Amino acid sequence: MLSDDQVNEIIIELIASLIPMTSRDRIKAIRSQPRTMEEKRNLKWICQQAKSRKMVDKEKSKQSRRMLELNCCAQCLNSISRVYRRSKNSLSELLDSVSLWQKTLKVIGGKFGTSVLSYFNFLKWLLKFNIFSFIVTFSFITIPQFTVAEKNTLQFTGLEFFTGAGYFGNTVMYYGFYTNSTIRHRNGGASYNMQLAYLFTIGACLIVCFFSLLYSMARYFRNNFINPHIYSRGIAKLIFCWDFTITHETAVKLKQKNLSTEIRENLSEILQENVKLTLSQQLIRFSAHLAAWVVSTGVAVACCVAVYYLAENNSEFLKNHKDPGAVLLLPFLVSCINLAVPRLYSMFRLVERYEMPRHEVYTLLIRNIFLKISIIGILCYYWLNIVAQAGEECWETLIGQEIYRLLLMDFVFSLADSFLGEFLRRLIGMQFMTSLGLQEFDIARNVLELIYAQTLVWIGTFFCPLLPFIQMITLFIMFYVKNISLMMNFQPPSKAWRASQMMTFFILLLFFPSFTGVLCTLAITIWRLQPSADCGPFRGLPFFIHSIYGWIDTLSKRPSSLWVVWIYRNLIGSVHFFFILTLIVLIITYLYWQITEGRKIMIRLLHEQIINEGKDKMFLIEKLTKLQDAEKRGNTSSFTLERRDVEVRLEVALGSSRSVQEENPKA
Amino acid sequence: MTLGDPRSFCDLAPQLVPLDYTSCPDVKVPYELIGSMPELKDNPFRQRIAQVFSEDGDGHMTLDNFLDMFSVMSEMAPRDLKAYYAFKIYDFNNDGYICAWDLEQTVTKLTRGELSAEEVSLVCEKVLDEADGDHDGRLSLEDFQNMILRAPDFLSTFHIRI
Numbered sequence: 001m002l003s004d005d006q007v008n009e010i011i012i013e014l015i016a017s018l019i020p021m022t023s024r025d026r027i028k029a030i031r032s033q034p035r036t037m038e039e040k041r042n043l044k045w046i047c048q049q050a051k052s053r054k055m056v057d058k059e060k061s062k063q064s065r066r067m068l069e070l071n072c073c074a075q076c077l078n079s080i081s082r083v084y085r086r087s088k089n090s091l092s093e094l095l096d097s098v099s100l101w102q103k104t105l106k107v108i109g110g111k112f113g114t115s116v117l118s119y120f121n122f123l124k125w126l127l128k129f130n131i132f133s134f135i136v137t138f139s140f141i142t143i144p145q146f147t148v149a150e151k152n153t154l155q156f157t158g159l160e161f162f163t164g165a166g167y168f169g170n171t172v173m174y175y176g177f178y179t180n181s182t183i184r185h186r187n188g189g190a191s192y193n194m195q196l197a198y199l200f201t202i203g204a205c206l207i208v209c210f211f212s213l214l215y216s217m218a219r220y221f222r223n224n225f226i227n228p229h230i231y232s233r234g235i236a237k238l239i240f241c242w243d244f245t246i247t248h249e250t251a252v253k254l255k256q257k258n259l260s261t262e263i264r265e266n267l268s269e270i271l272q273e274n275v276k277l278t279l280s281q282q283l284i285r286f287s288a289h290l291a292a293w294v295v296s297t298g299v300a301v302a303c304c305v306a307v308y309y310l311a312e313n314n315s316e317f318l319k320n321h322k323d324p325g326a327v328l329l330l331p332f333l334v335s336c337i338n339l340a341v342p343r344l345y346s347m348f349r350l351v352e353r354y355e356m357p358r359h360e361v362y363t364l365l366i367r368n369i370f371l372k373i374s375i376i377g378i379l380c381y382y383w384l385n386i387v388a389q390a391g392e393e394c395w396e397t398l399i400g401q402e403i404y405r406l407l408l409m410d411f412v413f414s415l416a417d418s419f420l421g422e423f424l425r426r427l428i429g430m431q432f433m434t435s436l437g438l439q440e441f442d443i444a445r446n447v448l449e450l451i452y453a454q455t456l457v458w459i460g461t462f463f464c465p466l467l468p469f470i471q472m473i474t475l476f477i478m479f480y481v482k483n484i485s486l487m488m489n490f491q492p493p494s495k496a497w498r499a500s501q502m503m504t505f506f507i508l509l510l511f512f513p514s515f516t517g518v519l520c521t522l523a524i525t526i527w528r529l530q531p532s533a534d535c536g537p538f539r540g541l542p543f544f545i546h547s548i549y550g551w552i553d554t555l556s557k558r559p560s561s562l563w564v565v566w567i568y569r570n571l572i573g574s575v576h577f578f579f580i581l582t583l584i585v586l587i588i589t590y591l592y593w594q595i596t597e598g599r600k601i602m603i604r605l606l607h608e609q610i611i612n613e614g615k616d617k618m619f620l621i622e623k624l625t626k627l628q629d630a631e632k633r634g635n636t637s638s639f640t641l642e643r644r645d646v647e648v649r650l651e652v653a654l655g656s657s658r659s660v661q662e663e664n665p666k667a
Numbered sequence: 668m669t670l671g672d673p674r675s676f677c678d679l680a681p682q683l684v685p686l687d688y689t690s691c692p693d694v695k696v697p698y699e700l701i702g703s704m705p706e707l708k709d710n711p712f713r714q715r716i717a718q719v720f721s722e723d724g725d726g727h728m729t730l731d732n733f734l735d736m737f738s739v740m741s742e743m744a745p746r747d748l749k750a751y752y753a754f755k756i757y758d759f760n761n762d763g764y765i766c767a768w769d770l771e772q773t774v775t776k777l778t779r780g781e782l783s784a785e786e787v788s789l790v791c792e793k794v795l796d797e798a799d800g801d802h803d804g805r806l807s808l809e810d811f812q813n814m815i816l817r818a819p820d821f822l823s824t825f826h827i828r829i
Contacts, residue, residue, distance in 0.1 A: 033748075034748055036732065038731050234797045236814055240814070241824050242777060247710075251709075252709040252710070256778055259778060260779075263774075263782065264782070607800070611801070614800065615802065617801065
């Protein structure tokens with residue numbers, strides 16, 4: 001423990017370091033100090049007094065007027081920044097108080113822990129995306145269309161909600177209804193070019209999604225960076241990372257029980273780490289893995305072939321039989337595949353044995369992702385290659401209707417799964433086979449379903465501009481359904497789930513392959529496909545992109561907008577620009593990569609230094625105790641000199657080891 | 668910090684805490700009431716939390732201590748600050764180091780008697796093996812902070828929602 005003088009010295013040093021900082025940095029530094037509120041207030045007051053006295057002294061020493069004005073400017077800026085900070089704080093307080101579902105999320109986190117909460121936070125985040133997309137598309141595309149809307153001559157039957165066809169085919173819901181004209185207001189007023197508006201709005205939505213995804217990914221990566229050299233499967237993390245957010249009594253008791261089980265498993269794993277497998281056992285394991293991978297890939301490919309075959313035959317079947325309900329067959333099959341095959345994959349667990357449970361989770365995820373991506377991929381291929389080029393009357397509307405039906409069927413299946421499937425599982429677990437107990441919330445599978453739905457929405461917004469609205473309603477309902485089902489039918493998870501690592505992985509997954517796949521699909525549509533001749537904003541053009549070419553041509557005739565044409569021709573349209581840009585990005589990436597490698601080496605060296613310093617300390621302490629004993633017994637002065645020398649060296653060693661340990665986290 | 672905090676402090680003991688706090692009376696809410704707050708009542712470490720944040724280490728808190736506690740346990744607090752207070756909470760004998768006895772207390776509170784005595788001591792041994800960087804048989808604040816750096820979940824789990 002430190003003496004009073006040492007404490008005062010530390011405080012004086014701290015104040016001396018705080019005074020020259022700007023007020024913003026000073027507040028940040030004081031806030032991060034581990035002191036009580038009162039001490040922090042006193043520190044702030046002392047620094048303010050010292051600073052104002054310094055400023056009064058400066059004025060007294062008759063500085064030039066310019067310095068005074070500079071001080072005034074600095075004070076002005078300070079007060080502006082203070083006002084800005086205060087308004088930002090009050091705005092964030094306001095947003096927090098109207099934040100959606102805050103109480104519900106708190107209850108979920110309290111009963112089930114951080115990991116299950118991460119699924120619901122992900123859902124909320126996707127909802128924000130869709131709200132933004134809906135607002136943008138509605139204001140810039142749909143509302144102008146309402147002003148020039150034609151009358152809808154079709155009949156309305158109830159089946160439209162499921163098939164999306166019929167009456168809905170002639171509404172703002174689909175691409176085909178939108179006009180290709182330039183909407184003029186009162187003969188000579190402002191004009192609104194529908195073609196450009198359509199393209200630019202969809203483009204703006206996607207660009208905002210892109211940057212938002214990139215920002216979230218970067219933020220999660222930065223918080224979760226773990227140096228792989230010193231990563232350990234540790235027991236220490238289990239002990240020190242108790243979840244303080246759990247507040248429900250039964251949940252706490254359950255968590256304690258699960259923690260004990262996990263500690264026992266961890267202990268036995270550590271004890272078994274030295275056990276090596278024989279060659280035959282390794283071979284058996286390897287062949288089991290290989291067989292499982294072959295079977296899972298085969299099943300995924302078979303499903304894709306079945307979907308493609310059904311899609312092709314379905315269109316012929318529909319031409320012959322005019323039954324409106326028959327269009328639901330394909331979405332039904334796709335949803336059945338999405339329901340059954342992941343559960344089949346989970347059953348492989350009985351055959352395969354993994355060294356670490358983490359590998360099991362990742363393998364299952366990769367297989368499910370491959371299945372979902374290949375299904376979306378095969379459907380996109382079918383739509384873009386067959387439907388778009390079959391010469392149908394309004395192929396964009398047809399694709400939009402298909403996507404609507406897929407989404408709706410997916411939603412219906414999720415509802416049925418939550419209401420019936422999970423309820424039945426609870427009955428079985430509680431009444432019939434009580435050894436099974438309640439089920440646990442499968443976070444990975446549910447998040448993958450959300451990503452699948454969001455991918456479809458992104459692809460479909462071009463063909464069906466109201467799709468974000470439908471997805472918004474879907475997500476809203478899903479939140480409440482999942483919440484109720486969670487409270488009734490599930491128990492908290494038994495294994496510690498690395499929530500933050502998993503969220504990083506899921507957001508990465510959302511970006512690539514999901515978002516990039518969407519961008520590829522839309523790029524192929526816009527650059528390579530011919531719009532239908534009779535409907536939609538791009539009717540009659542040879543390609544969608546020709547609307548932009550036409551616009552650039554009209555702009556180049558106007559002298560005031562030549563800079564736009566210049567940007568288009570020389571920056572966006574030229575290969576040299578992108579080549580140079582890519583080169584610069586690659587160089588910067590390479591430099592950052594080298595810096596990271598250097599830091600890793602430094603961390604390793606500092607770690608070794610800590611261990612060596614510790615050994616030095618132990619050696620010196622032992623020597624000191626030996627000398628002290630000898631001095632007590634022998635009572636000679638020569639031992640005293642040696643003892644003092646060892647004490648000094650020990651102090652130096654203590655000081656340097658503390659500084660090395662402080663350097664280590666900074667590196 | 669939200670506006671709700673002084674109010675929830677007053678809700679704990681309305682007969683003790685005057686709603687008008689401008690004259691700064693030196694009111695201390697006893698530990699029994701703090702420990703019965705809905706956010707803390709089932710937490711195995713509630714007694715240690717109250718002791719660490721109270722002025723005299725006895726668990727009775729003033730409004731300043733209360734605000735301190737919730738500001739450190741909120742989402743906004745920096746990681747180093749949280750690590751510092753987590754270290755103090757797990758240091759049961761307040762000697763500035765987490766020794767084997769402190770670890771045994773922590774593990775017992777976490778597992779509620781489910782583990783046998785030799786399993787507990789084995790766990791403590793393994794934790795010291797993993798986290799003790801300078802090999803002095805106990806965890807200093809720097810060892811603890813180094814270990815927390817490798818646990819990205821720490822920020823989200825060392826958090827009490829209001």
